[in-house]
Amino acid sequence: MITAVLHPCSSASLSLPNRPPLRYAILGAGFAGISVAWHLLKESPKELRLSVDVYDEVGIGGGASGVSGGLLHPYSPKGKLLWHGAECWRECLELLNVAETAASSSYQSTENRDFSESFGNFMVRRRGILRPATNAKTLDLMSDNARNCLASCVVETIDKDGAQNLVPNLYLPLNCAFYFPGAMNVNPHRYLQALFLACQSSAKTSLGRKNITLVNKSITDVLELEGGYDAVVICLGSKVDFLPGLTGKLPLRTCRGVITHMQLHESARGSYPDDGPSILSDAWLAVQGPRNLHMGSTWEWQSRNYSSDVPAEEASRALNELLPKASAVYPDIEKWEFAGARAGLRAMPPVTSHGSLPLLGCVNQLIGAGQFCNFWVFSGLGSRGLLYHAWLGKLMSKAVLSCNEELLPSELTSWKKNRQ
Numbered sequence: 001m002i003t004a005v006l007h008p009c010s011s012a013s014l015s016l017p018n019r020p021p022l023r024y025a026i027l028g029a030g031f032a033g034i035s036v037a038w039h040l041l042k043e044s045p046k047e048l049r050l051s052v053d054v055y056d057e058v059g060i061g062g063g064a065s066g067v068s069g070g071l072l073h074p075y076s077p078k079g080k081l082l083w084h085g086a087e088c089w090r091e092c093l094e095l096l097n098v099a100e101t102a103a104s105s106s107y108q109s110t111e112n113r114d115f116s117e118s119f120g121n122f123m124v125r126r127r128g129i130l131r132p133a134t135n136a137k138t139l140d141l142m143s144d145n146a147r148n149c150l151a152s153c154v155v156e157t158i159d160k161d162g163a164q165n166l167v168p169n170l171y172l173p174l175n176c177a178f179y180f181p182g183a184m185n186v187n188p189h190r191y192l193q194a195l196f197l198a199c200q201s202s203a204k205t206s207l208g209r210k211n212i213t214l215v216n217k218s219i220t221d222v223l224e225l226e227g228g229y230d231a232v233v234i235c236l237g238s239k240v241d242f243l244p245g246l247t248g249k250l251p252l253r254t255c256r257g258v259i260t261h262m263q264l265h266e267s268a269r270g271s272y273p274d275d276g277p278s279i280l281s282d283a284w285l286a287v288q289g290p291r292n293l294h295m296g297s298t299w300e301w302q303s304r305n306y307s308s309d310v311p312a313e314e315a316s317r318a319l320n321e322l323l324p325k326a327s328a329v330y331p332d333i334e335k336w337e338f339a340g341a342r343a344g345l346r347a348m349p350p351v352t353s354h355g356s357l358p359l360l361g362c363v364n365q366l367i368g369a370g371q372f373c374n375f376w377v378f379s380g381l382g383s384r385g386l387l388y389h390a391w392l393g394k395l396m397s398k399a400v401l402s403c404n405e406e407l408l409p410s411e412l413t414s415w416k417k418n419r420q
């Protein structure tokens with residue numbers, strides 16, 4: 001129980017010599033939650049004692065993050081740089097490095113060898129992403145946008161020959177494609193496991209000042225945590241709406257997406273080039289290897305089905321919907337075989353003049369909490385959770401550590417004003 005009479009963020013409280021460690025709870029171990037955990041450990045002063053509990057009812061990557069396609073680039077479907085795309089991109093690259101370093105150090109340490117074996121496959125596949133132009137009406141706009149791309153993630157306009165050099169037999173209806181050579185796809189499970197490992201290593205090197213624990217537990221009422229923590233950060237993705245106290249209070253819509261796993265039989269010719277990019281079109285292909293790829297995704301709005309399992313009938317519907325879209329640009333996909341499907345529920349925020357932006361902010365008033373524990377929400381990452389999680393996780397951790405919502409950009413907290 002917190003017994004301090006001073007507010008946890010007051011400088012007098014923080015400087016008390018025998019002050020118990022600050023205690024933070026993070027609900028949800030997806031992109032949002034693990035990013036906040038990492039940044040709380042990194043952004044807090046070295047000498048500050050701090051303990052972080054990450055709660056997840058399934059485990060790391062148990063929600064939409066774990067099933068996501070893992071495609072990562074900072075552009076809209078029309079190739080426009082997204083809101084604060086430069087910062088988001090930079091911070092993502094930083095977190096990917098942190099995770100890769102943690103995974104490789106863990107591999108070198110024999111005590112972790114068993115765990116590290118799970119990193120046998122790729123964590124980050126840096127082969128770029130190709131978007132064939134399919135709509136004559138938006139071609140000029142996309143070409144203009146490509147000229148205003150980030151220097152750190154360029155967009156090249158290429159023709160049929162250029163595209164077929166990258167992916168043989170690719171079909172370009174308008175003889176034009178946009179190529180993002182710096183874009184990548186991430187294996188979300190491996191990435192999140194490694195980022196959590198990085199959190200543990202960071203705590204280990206803090207001489208006992210920092211601590212992080214993963215708690216396998218379902219939270220049904222956030223206010224139950226009020227006495228035990230200085231702050232609670234709610235990173236439950238679309239399930240934030242299932243929490244009593246927050247149901248119906250966030251402007252979120254849910255949208256279920258199914259991804260199919262496709263394989264090319266060993267005996268079949270025409271495997272995907274090892275250095276070939278992933279493809280974005282009306283359906284996307286997230287390439288895992290020469291005979292392995294993920295094809296996505298469907299959009300079932302207002303679904304409340306949170307299960308990652310996909311029954312045969314739903315998988316067959318998804319395949320029928322996705323195959324024609326994918327084969328319109330990559331006809332060879334018809335030779336690949338269905339090898340399974342999984343699904344996730346996106347938390348979709350409203351569209352604003354800046355695009356669809358995640359929802360962040362302090363929600364004490366909204367849920368009727370007292371003043372000694374701050375409750376924060378970080379949700380609505382929509383279909384771009386990977387891009388947003390790193391930078392916004394950093395901003396959220398700074399706001400939590402200083403109990404100051406004003407450190408969050410007003411575009412992300414304005415949903416609260418719109419409720420009044």
Ligand SMILES: Cc1cc2nc3c(=O)[nH]c(=O)nc-3n(C[C@H](O)[C@H](O)[C@H](O)COP(=O)(O)OP(=O)(O)OC[C@H]3O[C@@H](n4cnc5c(N)ncnc54)[C@H](O)[C@@H]3O)c2cc1C
Pocket residue numbers: 027028029030031032033055056057058059060061062063064065066067068069070071072217218219220235236237238239256257258259296297343344345346378379380381382383384385386387
């Ligand atoms: C099919 C599909 C494909 C996608 N592809 C991409 C892509 O290619 N690129 C991209 O950037 N984004 C993609 N996205 C979007 C991305 O997956 C999401 O934006 C992101 O995962 C949201 O992360 P989150 O941490 O907010 O939520 P989640 O990942 O859903 O995490 C919430 C966590 O909370 C836990 N939890 C829920 N309720 C409770 C409770 N009561 N108690 C304890 N724990 C609980 C869950 O187990 C889960 O681990 C895709 C989404 C889908 C559905």
